[in-house]
Amino acid sequence: MNKHAIAVIPGDGIGQEVVPEALKVLETAAQIHGGIAFEWTTFPWGCEYYLQHETMMPSDGIETLKSFEQIFLGAVGMPGLVPDHISLGGLLLKIRQELEQSINVRPAKLLCGMKSPLADPQSFDILVVRENSEGEYSDVGGRVHNGPDEMALQTSVFTRKACARVMEYALSVAQRRRRHVTSATKSNGLAHSMPFWDDVFRDVSQAYPDIQTTSMHIDALAALFVMKPHVLDVVVASNLFGDILSDIGGAIMGSIGIAPAANLNVERKYPSMFEPVHGSAPDIAGKGIANPIGQIWTAKMMLDFLGYEDIASVVLYGIEETLVENVKTADLGGSATMTEVTERVIAHMKAAA
Ligand code: NAI
Ligand code: MG
Numbered sequence: 001m002n003k004h005a006i007a008v009i010p011g012d013g014i015g016q017e018v019v020p021e022a023l024k025v026l027e028t029a030a031q032i033h034g035g036i037a038f039e040w041t042t043f044p045w046g047c048e049y050y051l052q053h054e055t056m057m058p059s060d061g062i063e064t065l066k067s068f069e070q071i072f073l074g075a076v077g078m079p080g081l082v083p084d085h086i087s088l089g090g091l092l093l094k095i096r097q098e099l100e101q102s103i104n105v106r107p108a109k110l111l112c113g114m115k116s117p118l119a120d121p122q123s124f125d126i127l128v129v130r131e132n133s134e135g136e137y138s139d140v141g142g143r144v145h146n147g148p149d150e151m152a153l154q155t156s157v158f159t160r161k162a163c164a165r166v167m168e169y170a171l172s173v174a175q176r177r178r179r180h181v182t183s184a185t186k187s188n189g190l191a192h193s194m195p196f197w198d199d200v201f202r203d204v205s206q207a208y209p210d211i212q213t214t215s216m217h218i219d220a221l222a223a224l225f226v227m228k229p230h231v232l233d234v235v236v237a238s239n240l241f242g243d244i245l246s247d248i249g250g251a252i253m254g255s256i257g258i259a260p261a262a263n264l265n266v267e268r269k270y271p272s273m274f275e276p277v278h279g280s281a282p283d284i285a286g287k288g289i290a291n292p293i294g295q296i297w298t299a300k301m302m303l304d305f306l307g308y309e310d311i312a313s314v315v316l317y318g319i320e321e322t323l324v325e326n327v328k329t330a331d332l333g334g335s336a337t338m339t340e341v342t343e344r345v346i347a348h349m350k351a352a353a
Helices: 015-033 047-053 061-066 084-098 160-174 193-205 218-227 239-253 293-305 309-324 338-352
Strands: 002-011 036-042 070-075 103-109 125-131 141-144 151-154 180-185 212-217 234-237 262-264 272-274
Touching (some): 015 070, 047 084, 070 084, 103 239, 103 293, 160 193, 160 234, 180 193, 180 239, 262 293, 272 293, 293 309
Parallel strands (some): 125 234
Antiparallel strands (some): 262 272
């Protein structure tokens, strides 16, 4: 029996509802597999915790998390209770940074049974691999002067180490996919950082002669996501470009309620963190109507990262069969409740086993 100690942070709003649903699915996966035992430890960190303790997590919270194999997170934020820069900065971003989760992976795949807003989406299956630790989001810059002389300076930081790390990850996952990596660049506008990014991509690609590589300017690539997403396989991008592309990816899949994500520490020095793309959805929290698929697909990504790719694919099968039989929550135009969707996913997984 392989034991896995997982830290669970449901967080705020619908995070508290969809996380338990995904844990049911993970328990089902463990049961079907027969050789996996999960040990869940739940932490009540979030906005309500902040109101009681004036901090989003205890001062030794990061140390506590380091003793777990992975982190499974719902969503953080309740703008009516705590300003977003405090809640996200004090928990989510802190974990991503301090546990060196320097790669953000976001699939954009048209699931069976989903309707894309695109007229002719074909069956696209893209993996956006985003640099998550530096680039355009480096905290370097400042504001000076007042009035008409006021100015702001924001500097990007690109290191060979971080660029190579995200590119190597993208190239190696492509080996298990359709063997194509598209690198997002803008070397015609950003005359220093992007030619450097392109150089590192060319250097790193040498070690992957089996992978076909393409560099595309971010503007043209954004258009390609809309016009012909099916021609793309793995897309590697800097922090800002990856942020934008993965939102387009989420949009063409049909709903933010289904989109999954992972923040990876690829060296496995510290735990990685698995969390859906959506937030805490305060507008529908507490009603039992949140779509659990984003969190369940996120659980599937955690199974993949733990090395259980076979059982992970059974989870995705359960999700797709549920969508195909049209058991859908309101965000997908259906009338099913959150638990009804989970129950169908689990039933399909058991039937396939
Ligand atoms: P949001 O993703 O929470 O909601 C946007 C819209 O999508 C809402 O209408 C919501 O009802 C709907 N939605 C989202 N997830 C859904 C689901 N699973 N099922 C059905 N409908 C769903 O984004 P919003 O409203 O901008 O942010 C709310 C809070 O969440 C804020 O505090 C924000 O900072 C935080 N947030 C946290 C994230 C995280 O923890 N990774 C990511 C994005 C936002
Ligand atoms: Mg975003």
